[in-house]
Amino acid sequence: MTPLKPEDYVVLGNISSVYGIKGWVKVYSYTEPMDRILEYGSWTLRKGQDLILVEVDKGRSHGKGMVAHLKGVDDREVAKQYSGYEICVPQDRLPELPEGDYYWYELEGLAVVTTKDVRLGVVDYLMSAGSSNDVLVVKGDQHCADRRERLIPYVDQFVLDVSLEAGRILVDWDPEF
Incomplete structure (x- = not known):
């Protein structure tokens, strides 16, 4: 083994x-x-x-x-x-999750890109916002226009697609937020 x-x-x-x-x-x-x-x-x-x-x-x-x-x-x-x-x-x-569900550790390190192809950074970690939803903590990196930290609610309205294979999360998020 x-x-x-x-x-x-x-x-x-x-x-x-x-x-x-x-x-x-x-x-x-x-x-x-x-x-x-x-x-x-x-x-x-x-x-x-x-x-x-x-x-x-x-x-x-x-x-x-x-x-x-x-x-x-x-x-x-x-x-x-x-x-x-x-x-x-x-x-x-770990138990297998239903299609479309992810463990937090699987999302950490994924690139976060907007629908307008603007890279916001990578998922540093997630945090719970109580019973309402989880939050992606995205840190800007060397491939971004800025190095800002952003908090993006992990809800369908903002998180449009997660691709573990491509190593990215597609979000509907204004880079100015």
Whole structure:
């Protein structure tokens, strides 16, 4: 079996700190709903080049976040060593999406071009705008007339086409916005 490369993993959240004295950790989840992160059972924790495979044996919602217990970690001081790690899973463990739906990581790095063929930059990341919609954060690059950052709502009115193969997103967006 070929070892996985860093780009073969998708970040689902991170461990922010410890919780209690029995080895639990606080988890910030990027999944929707946030407790879906617990369904993976095992996580690859990553900090820089450091990768650690752990098994989650318990977890639950806690306030606005999550807490989880890692199998075999029953002490606060041992759990503390995992603070600051990203929670990752191999891409091939993600559920397949319906046609026309995309994971955020698939959109990051795509060029954003207007219907008038003006390049606005590349998708740096996405953010949630609550229940209404997600937002593309587009950063201007060396191929743009300017280096501005733009926030473009990820809705059908503005995002007309996504082509992973071509590496671009076509938008109906005024470059002056």
